[in-house]
Structure formats: C-alpha cells, structure tokens
Amino acid sequence: MAACIPPGSTAQVKAIPCNIRKEDEVKNLMSSVVSEFGRLDFLVNNGGGQFQSPVSMLSLKGWNAVVDTNLNGTFLCLREAYNAWMAENGGAVVNIILLISKGRPGIAHSAAARAGIDNLSKSLAVEWASNGIRINNVAPGSIYSVTAAENYKDIGDVFRHAIPFTPAKRNGTTEEVSAAVTFLLSPAAAFITGETIKVDGGWDLYQVPWEIPEHDRMPAYNWEKIIEEEDKPKAKL
Numbered sequence: 001m002a003a004c005i006p007p008g009s010t011a012q013v014k015a016i017p018c019n020i021r022k023e024d025e026v027k028n029l030m031s032s033v034v035s036e037f038g039r040l041d042f043l044v045n046n047g048g049g050q051f052q053s054p055v056s057m058l059s060l061k062g063w064n065a066v067v068d069t070n071l072n073g074t075f076l077c078l079r080e081a082y083n084a085w086m087a088e089n090g091g092a093v094v095n096i097i098l099l100i101s102k103g104r105p106g107i108a109h110s111a112a113a114r115a116g117i118d119n120l121s122k123s124l125a126v127e128w129a130s131n132g133i134r135i136n137n138v139a140p141g142s143i144y145s146v147t148a149a150e151n152y153k154d155i156g157d158v159f160r161h162a163i164p165f166t167p168a169k170r171n172g173t174t175e176e177v178s179a180a181v182t183f184l185l186s187p188a189a190a191f192i193t194g195e196t197i198k199v200d201g202g203w204d205l206y207q208v209p210w211e212i213p214e215h216d217r218m219p220a221y222n223w224e225k226i227i228e229e230e231d232k233p234k235a236k237l
C-alpha cells in the first residue's frame with residue numbers, strides 16, 4: 001500500500017498487527033490509531049472469510065471459528081472504534097459482508113454471521129446517529145484476487161465457477177469494491193446509513209449456484225393419506 005502513495009502526498013500507511021477475534025488486540029489497534037494519528041475518521045471491517053462445508057458436516061469448532069471471525073470480530077472493532085474516538089467525534093463505517101438475500105448454501109456459517117452484521121449495522125445506524133456516525137455494508141459478489149483464490153485452491157477454481165452465475169459474465173475486481181467503499185465513506189454518502197450496496201455484477205438477482213438433486217422427498221399435502229396412516233394399527237412391542 002505504501003508503494004501506491006503518489007510522490008508529494010502526505011498520506012502515510014502503518015500496519016498494526018491485530019487478530020480481530022482478540023479483544024485486547026482490537027482495543028490496542030483502535031487506541032494506537034488515535035494516539036499515533038490523533039483521529040479515527042473511518043473504519044472498514046474487511047477482515048473475514050470462511051471455508052466451504054455443508055452444515056451437516058460442520059463441527060461446532062468450525063462454526064464458532066467463522067462466527068467469531070466475521071461477526072464477533074466486527075462487533076469488537078465497531079465497539080472499540082466507538083469508544084476510542086467515534087462516540088465523541090463521529091465517523092463513517094463500512095462492513096464488508098456477503099451476498100445473503102437468498103441464503104448461501106455451502107457457506108451457511110459465514111452467511112449467518114454476515115446477516116448478523118447486516119442487522120447490527122441497521123441497529124447502530126439508529127443507536128449511533130446522534131454521535132454523527134454513519135454505518136453501511138458492501139456485499140461483494142465474486143471478486144477475484146490472488147489471496148482470495150489461494151484460500152480456495154483445494155476445492156477448485158471457485159472464481160471461474162462463479163462466472164456463469166454472474167450476469168456481467170466476469171469476476172469483479174478489488175478496485176470495484178473499493179470504489180463502493182470510498183463512496184460510502186465520503187461526504188457524497190452523507191445521507192446514507194444502515195444500507196447495503198451490492199457489488200456483484202447482478203449475481204444476487206440471478207441463480208443460486210447450488211445443485212438440488214432430483215428427489216421426491218417433499219410430497220404434496222394430502223389430508224386423506226395422513227388420516228389413513230393414523231388409522232393403521234400400531235405395532236405392539
């Protein structure tokens with residue numbers, strides 16, 4: 001990031017290690033920013049992720065790891081940014097979530113956690129309005145990056161797989177997500193709070209990429225058949 005700063009700019013980049021699952025590290029991150037830079041105007045909760053698994057195969061440990069990272073981590077960052085600076089001075093927040101309107105079979109743990117963030121943002125848009133804080137979400141579709149692809153390399157090319165399900169017929173770029181984030185942080189979004197912007201090339205309006213095997217396990221409601229079953233003599237033990 002530092003290498004991207006144009007010559008002559010006064011911008012600075014400083015990396016402060018922080019596991020967002022650890023309360024003390026998050027407190028340290030927010031207080032360090034305020035003591036080092038004198039202010040904390042913007043917060044982007046971008047850290048997150050998941051692994052692919054049907055719910056039936058998920059261990060509680062795996063579920064907890066994903067919820068802890070995505071939902072609890074975001075909660076801690078929000079609360080500590082508020083305590084360290086934004087309660088007194090206002091600010092703007094963007095949380096990066098997932099497309100969740102149709103559920104997310106295959107990554108249901110992450111979708112549940114991100115739906116929690118979506119709802120938390122709505123509550124905070126009201127709770128923190130009088131502190132001058134705006135809070136919004138960005139829900140990316142399939143966005144290719146080398147690091148994201150590396151994470152899923154063992155389960156195939158998930159980013160290529162997403163293209164047929166995306167009306168734009170391509171993956172999005174990280175710059176296209178950043179454009180939405182910077183808009184929401186900017187004064188141009190001064191009247192937008194508690195909202196989610198999808199950056200997905202139309203994915204969410206289209207098909208869910210989940211194949212349902214042919215089956216007859218959901219027969220139509222049939223009262224006569226239920227009565228017939230009820231009237232059958234019960235086996236005696």
Ligand SMILES: CCCCC/C=C/C(=O)SCCNC(=O)CCNC(=O)[C@H](O)C(C)(C)COP(=O)(O)OP(=O)(O)OC[C@H]1O[C@@H](n2cnc3c(N)ncnc32)[C@H](O)[C@@H]1OP(=O)(O)O
Nearest residue numbers: 048049050051052053059061062065066069107148151158
């Ligand atoms: C699938 C298509 C998605 C497309 C759209 C979305 C794209 C993106 O989100 S791009 C972001 C890419 N980056 C990531 O997703 C980062 C993913 N990794 C993490 O965030 C974390 O590693 C974690 C939250 C998934 C796990 O946290 P961690 O502390 O590292 O937990 P452990 O390694 O200790 O694992 C705990 C427990 O979780 C289960 N588990 C972990 N990884 C997998 C896996 N790859 N497959 C199945 N299960 C997994 C497992 O039960 C672990 O317990 P143990 O078995 O005792 O190790």
Ligand SMILES: NC(=O)C1=CN([C@@H]2O[C@H](COP(=O)(O)OP(=O)(O)OC[C@H]3O[C@@H](n4cnc5c(N)ncnc54)[C@H](OP(=O)(O)O)[C@@H]3O)[C@@H](O)[C@H]2O)C=CC1
Nearest residue numbers: 018019020021046047048049096097140141142143147148
């Ligand atoms: N790429 C995509 O298609 C999509 C991405 N998203 C979301 O966008 C966000 C960015 O993902 P992307 O850039 O694509 O993928 P990356 O894997 O490159 O980014 C994930 C980032 O989250 C950080 N992170 C994970 N766990 C923690 C933690 N406990 N504490 C601090 N940081 C953590 C990682 O840090 P480190 O590198 O140090 O591990 C990494 O920088 C994620 O929330 C992701 O789920 C949502 C929808 C689609």
